[in-house]
Amino acid sequence: MPRYPEYVIQEVIDKSDIVDVVSEYVPLKKSGSNYMGLCPFHNEKTPSFSVSPQKGIFHCFGCGEGGTAISFVMKMENLTFLEALKKLADRANVALPETSYADSKKEAAIRDKKELYFELNKKAALFYYGMLSKKEGAPAVAYFKERQLDGRCAKFYTLGYSPNSRTALLDYLKGEGYKEEDIFAAGLASKNDSGAYFDRFRNRIMFPIFNANDKAIGFGARRITEDVNPKYLNTADTLIYNKSKNLYSLNVARRSKCGEVILVEGYMDVISVVKHGIANVVATLGTALTSDQAKLLKRYFNEIIICYDSDDAGLEAKKRAIMLLRDFDIKVSVMTVEGAKDTDEFLKKYGQDRFLALINKRKSDLLYLMDIFGAKYELQINVEDRIRYVSDLLPYLAKVKNDVELDIYVEEIARRAKTGAQAIYAQLGKTRVVKGEQSVQSPDILPYAGAIVSDKLEKTRELLLSVLADSVSIFERFDGEIDEKLFENKTHIKLFNIIKERAKEHQRLEAGSVMTLFDEDEIGEVTKILSIDAMCDDKTRAVTDYIAAIKQEMRKAKISELLKSGDMEKLNEFLKNK
The missing domain is CATH 3.90.980.10 (DNA primase, catalytic core, N-terminal domain)
Structure with missing residues (x-):
């Protein structure tokens, strides 16, 4: 945590025009009240990197990086917080107070x-x-x-x-x-x-x-x-090394400037691929893919191509990796190595051209899983196998956030399983208008547990927080109606309570100083919320509607939970409580 008082940090941020600071590293173009550019922290072709001069923050809607001018300089130049603060203070001619000798x-x-x-x-x-x-x-x-x-x-x-x-x-x-x-x-x-x-x-x-x-x-x-x-x-964990937070050959892969990266199993697989002129390849460090590694990959690449061994262990590793990467909204595809036990052996036997052909023939993660699970079952003749087939795919479908993508996959699975698309949507806890089918969710079909909390609920919570953060005084109008129970995400709860404290003290929420109260892994989520355009004609009406929508979605989730548990007594008691 920074050792300078909050007002000192805020002064440096206020006097460091974030647009000017970022422009020294990234070309920006004005877009409405903000500025947009290509993110310097991951490869992208369409700008998703937003800089808000009014709020003094940046946020990439592609990889999730965000923060103030200080955190931007930290990331770009690999500096500590104090080093970046001092650099910007010198740039803005702000005299920093002396810190204690012990701290320095x-x-x-x-x-x-x-x-x-x-x-x-x-x-x-x-x-x-x-x-x-x-x-x-x-x-x-x-x-x-x-x-x-x-x-x-x-x-x-x-x-x-x-x-x-x-x-x-x-x-x-x-x-x-x-x-x-x-x-x-x-x-x-x-x-x-x-x-x-x-x-x-x-x-x-x-x-x-x-x-x-x-x-x-x-x-x-x-x-x-x-x-x-x-x-x-x-190597055991040290001050500079943690095997779950690093990737083998990432330094080589990021310099390739490719939009996609191939994820293989081992060091020799990486070296063999690079030896054949393909530099955008990495491997985990003796562990299954972790959340920290997924975040690292998302920072530098738009697509992850999984290229694990074709044996049973490799298949299970692919399935785990797909689930994890989908959580971070990363585009995932799978390439299948045939005729060899691993990538290294394949390249030795068939060479670069055949390997490049495999890359070009890669399938999206869901299409790959449809084929893999389809090969397990007799879908043409066995009704029970069709049910198992859909059931196997539901956890992965529940991770799909894009509605168009979901529609395409559901239609294809329904075709293969010889069932209605609406039945699959019902298992996901979603309702869709499907051509030729009645858009009704049967109460007898329970939503798939992994999809009870929908994207709609999270997005509504983010919208509510963005309005409250933009105008903390609105809190007074909703005294007693809004509390942290409306939120589940720990970062959302933390931000909510900070806004609440500012409202009690009749203070504005300064985005720059707020950043110092969050851990590094929380900042991206906070800047995402603060970057939302909270301008609306009637903020009181907006907050009222957001609260009502959140409570409605939470109520639906509770009903689904009680239905699944089979506790009809508790369900009836809950339904009586309006």
Whole structure:
């Protein structure tokens, strides 16, 4: 959290015209009261990056990044909050008050530690790479030759070998003047019960991991001989590395400037694809795809092409990845590798042209799943199989946010399952006017549980918050009618309570100072709400309508929940309560 008083931060923000600041990095064009441009944080062809000079914030409706001029400079130049604040203060000729020596020292110490760990990991990567030209590295060279990797690949990715020695790296780094405790904290050494340090990686193929800014942050390591366990070993979490928040070869993929990225399973798959001239490829770091990795991919790419193995484990991984990526509203497609166990083997057997053909033949995630689930069942002759087929696809359909896309998929699934589209919509808790069918949702068909809370409910909550934030005084007119129970999202509740406090104090909501009260992963959601155009002729009427709509949707959700539970007594009691 920032250590300067809120009024100081707000002064820097007020005197830093956000349009001028952003324009130094991104070409902007005026659009109504705001400015629009191509987002610098992910690849896009149509501008979705909005800058509001009145509110002093930016928000990308494509990748979700947002914040003030300070957070924009932080992201663009990879600075800490204080570094960005000082940079903008100098730019705007704002004199910052002196901070305590202890605070400044702590900030500097963290920054210095990070730089030290970057440096140690870089030194280690070069040490391991150097081992390939020595006698000890012969097993690794043989392994790379067997995998058809040449010296250029090894150099490009700084591949290496950790010698079968207890303290080879440790001794080298100590000889360079580094302390054992720092080598340990950087993730390069382990420590036994007696407090003695030793190399974390021994007798392994080394894959250095770089962040998006090309800084070495850790390692993935694979055994060469069967007597070494585990098969794969990663750097443990450190100040600069977390395997769930980084991706292998993201630094290479983002420089490709491609709108889409291929997601593969392992390091060798990545290297094999890049070796064949295709740079927009990444892999997770020994784990299933995580939310943080999905956010990272959305920042840089418009489409994720999943290219996992074709075995049962690969299929399950694809299904999990599709569900996760759909949560972040990312375009997802799947390419199928046939005639080989994985991407690496396919490229060795068939080459670049056949692989590019597979990319071009990729299917959207839902069409891919329709085919996969369809192959499990006898849809032409078995009624029970048709029911199971639709049931298998419902969780994925519930993730589709675009109505046109949903209509197309529902129609296709209905055709394949030989059922009515309206029945599928009913299972999703939605009602559609379908040609040739009566648009009625049967009370006997319960909505699919994953779709009870609709997009309409979330959007209405966002609209309500945007009006309240734009005119906090309106709160007084709704005393007792509006409280945090109208919201479920923790960020929405937090913003609501901040607005409420400002209303009590008869203060305006300053977007810039509000940003300092939220964590980094919440800011995008807040700027999205504050970027909504809250101008309307009758704000009192708008708030009244939004509250009524939210309560109605919440009531529907509760009724569906009670119906599903089968508790008719509670349902009747609830229905009596108007």
